[in-house]
Amino acid sequence: MTYCVAMKLDHGLVYLSDTRTNAGVDNISTVTKMRSWDVPGERTITLLSAGNLATTQAVVSWLDERNKTPGERAPSILAAPTMFEVARIVGDTLATEVAARSQTPGQTMDAAFAGTLILGGQIKGADPRLYLIYPEGNFIEATEDNPFFQIGEAKYGKPILIRAFEAAMDFRDAVRLMLVSMDSTVRANLSVAPPFNLRYVKDGEFTATHERRIEGDDPYFRTLSEGWGEALRKAIPTLPSYEG
Amino acid sequence: MTYCVAMKLDHGLVYLSDTRTNAGVDNISTVTKMRSWDVPGERTITLLSAGNLATTQAVVSWLDERNKTPGERAPSILAAPTMFEVARIVGDTLATEVAARSQTPGQTMDAAFAGTLILGGQIKGADPRLYLIYPEGNFIEATEDNPFFQIGEAKYGKPILIRAFEAAMDFRDAVRLMLVSMDSTVRANLSVAPPFNLRYVKDGEFTATHERRIEGDDPYFRTLSEGWGEALRKAIPTLPSYEG
Incomplete structure (x- = not known):
C-alpha cells in the first residue's frame, strides 16, 4: 500500500507521501509516489498516487509523453x-x-489495476486547487469543509488530522501534523514506510517553496515520533478517570 | 461495520464493542455485538462479533441451542x-x-458471509484466555507481545492502543484508553456508533466485575471525547517545530 496526504491551507498546498511499494510482504521496494511539473511563473502541478504501481506509473508516463x-x-x-x-x-x-488493463482476456478484476490520485496545483490567474481522483476518473475538489485528502492506508492517520487540522496553520505546523499522521500509519502498517517526500507550494509561487526527502533516520522525524508517543502517553492520564 | 476491542490485562479481561450495524448507509440499526455466558464460580465466556450479522447471530444461536x-x-x-x-x-x-451460506446455488462470495470473533473467558483452574477467531474458524491467542485484539473498523483506533497499552493498567485506565480508541473510530467512520457495551471480568471472578452500556450522550464519554480532542490539539504544539 501507500500513504499520501495533501492539505489545502489558506496560503498554499502541502503534500506528503511515503515510498513503500509491495507485492506481498516479501517483495518490497522504494518508489516515489509524488510527481510534479512546474512552469516557473505560470503553473505548478503535483500528483500523488496510490494503488497499482503499473497503472499510476503509466498515467505519469502518458502525461509526460503528451507534454513533450x-x-x-x-x-x-x-x-x-x-x-x-x-x-x-x-x-x-x-x-x-x-x-485497458482490465480488458485483457482472462482479467476480470478491475480493482487489481485501480489507482487513486491526489492532484494539486495552481495556474496563474486562479487560486490553488486540490482534487482527489478516483479510479473511475471522476474527481472531487477540496473545500473548506473537506480541506485535506488522504489516499492509500488512510485510516490510521485520519483521527489526528480530523482533530488538529486548521487551514490557517503555517506551513511548518502543517508539516509537523502531517508527519505525526504519517508516523501513526508507519507504526501500525508495514506497507507504509520512509523515506517520505515533502513538498510545499505557496499560493502565487509556481514552483516548490520547500521540497525535500525525509529519510527514516532523519533526526527531526525520529524526535517527532518519540515525542508524539510520549505526548500521547502523557495526554491519556490528563483525561478524567472512568468512574462507572 | 463494527468496532470491537478486547484487552488481556494482568488482572483480567476487558471488552468494548459498538452497536451499529448497517446494510448500506441508509439502512442502519442498533445491535449488540457482545454476548456472554457466565456460570458463577465456574466459568465466564464473552464473545464479540464483527462481519455479517446473520452469520454471527447464527453462531450465537447455535451455541445457545447446544447449551440448552x-x-x-x-x-x-x-x-x-x-x-x-x-x-x-x-x-x-x-x-x-x-x-453453509456460501454453498447456496448462485452464491459464490464467501467474504460476504464472513464473520470475525473475539472470544475471551476463564474456566476454573486455568488463567483467563483471549482469542481472535477468523472466518475460517482457526484462531490465535493473545500473548504478552500481542495483548489486545480489535475486529471490524480497527485501523483508526489502533495507533493510540499501540502507544499507550500497558498490561499492568488498572481496569479504569484500560476503559479510558479503549473509549479514546473508540472515540477516534466513531469520529472518522459512520459505520461505528454508540451505544457501547463495556464488560470487565477480573481474574478469578467468573461473572462480570463491571458491565454496562454507555450511551452516546453519556456525560463521561462526552467529556472524554472533548477532552481528548483538546489534549491532541495541545500535544501537537509541544512537539518540536519543523525547521527543514
Missing part, C-alpha cells in the same frame, strides 16, 4: 487552461489506463 | 473443559455457518 509533444498528443496538462481541465485530463488518462 | 440441551447437541461451550476447547467449538460453528 503537446501539438501531436493533446491534451497536455501543461497546456490546459485551468486546474479543473488538468484534473479532467489526469482522470481520463487514469480511467483509460485501468480500463 | 447439551446432552443431545454436543459440543457445548458450557461443558468444554478448557477455553481452548471453547475456541475450537466457536471456530468450528463459525466456519460451518459461513460454509
Whole structure:
C-alpha cells in the first residue's frame, strides 16, 4: 500500500507521501509516489498516487509523453487552461489506463489495476486547487469543509488530522501534523514506510517553496515520533478517570 | 461495520464493542455485538462479533441451542473443559455457518458471509484466555507481545492502543484508553456508533466485575471525547517545530 496526504491551507498546498511499494510482504521496494511539473511563473502541478504501481506509473508516463509533444498528443496538462481541465485530463488518462488493463482476456478484476490520485496545483490567474481522483476518473475538489485528502492506508492517520487540522496553520505546523499522521500509519502498517517526500507550494509561487526527502533516520522525524508517543502517553492520564 | 476491542490485562479481561450495524448507509440499526455466558464460580465466556450479522447471530444461536440441551447437541461451550476447547467449538460453528451460506446455488462470495470473533473467558483452574477467531474458524491467542485484539473498523483506533497499552493498567485506565480508541473510530467512520457495551471480568471472578452500556450522550464519554480532542490539539504544539 501507500500513504499520501495533501492539505489545502489558506496560503498554499502541502503534500506528503511515503515510498513503500509491495507485492506481498516479501517483495518490497522504494518508489516515489509524488510527481510534479512546474512552469516557473505560470503553473505548478503535483500528483500523488496510490494503488497499482503499473497503472499510476503509466498515467505519469502518458502525461509526460503528451507534454513533450503537446501539438501531436493533446491534451497536455501543461497546456490546459485551468486546474479543473488538468484534473479532467489526469482522470481520463487514469480511467483509460485501468480500463485497458482490465480488458485483457482472462482479467476480470478491475480493482487489481485501480489507482487513486491526489492532484494539486495552481495556474496563474486562479487560486490553488486540490482534487482527489478516483479510479473511475471522476474527481472531487477540496473545500473548506473537506480541506485535506488522504489516499492509500488512510485510516490510521485520519483521527489526528480530523482533530488538529486548521487551514490557517503555517506551513511548518502543517508539516509537523502531517508527519505525526504519517508516523501513526508507519507504526501500525508495514506497507507504509520512509523515506517520505515533502513538498510545499505557496499560493502565487509556481514552483516548490520547500521540497525535500525525509529519510527514516532523519533526526527531526525520529524526535517527532518519540515525542508524539510520549505526548500521547502523557495526554491519556490528563483525561478524567472512568468512574462507572 | 463494527468496532470491537478486547484487552488481556494482568488482572483480567476487558471488552468494548459498538452497536451499529448497517446494510448500506441508509439502512442502519442498533445491535449488540457482545454476548456472554457466565456460570458463577465456574466459568465466564464473552464473545464479540464483527462481519455479517446473520452469520454471527447464527453462531450465537447455535451455541445457545447446544447449551440448552447439551446432552443431545454436543459440543457445548458450557461443558468444554478448557477455553481452548471453547475456541475450537466457536471456530468450528463459525466456519460451518459461513460454509453453509456460501454453498447456496448462485452464491459464490464467501467474504460476504464472513464473520470475525473475539472470544475471551476463564474456566476454573486455568488463567483467563483471549482469542481472535477468523472466518475460517482457526484462531490465535493473545500473548504478552500481542495483548489486545480489535475486529471490524480497527485501523483508526489502533495507533493510540499501540502507544499507550500497558498490561499492568488498572481496569479504569484500560476503559479510558479503549473509549479514546473508540472515540477516534466513531469520529472518522459512520459505520461505528454508540451505544457501547463495556464488560470487565477480573481474574478469578467468573461473572462480570463491571458491565454496562454507555450511551452516546453519556456525560463521561462526552467529556472524554472533548477532552481528548483538546489534549491532541495541545500535544501537537509541544512537539518540536519543523525547521527543514
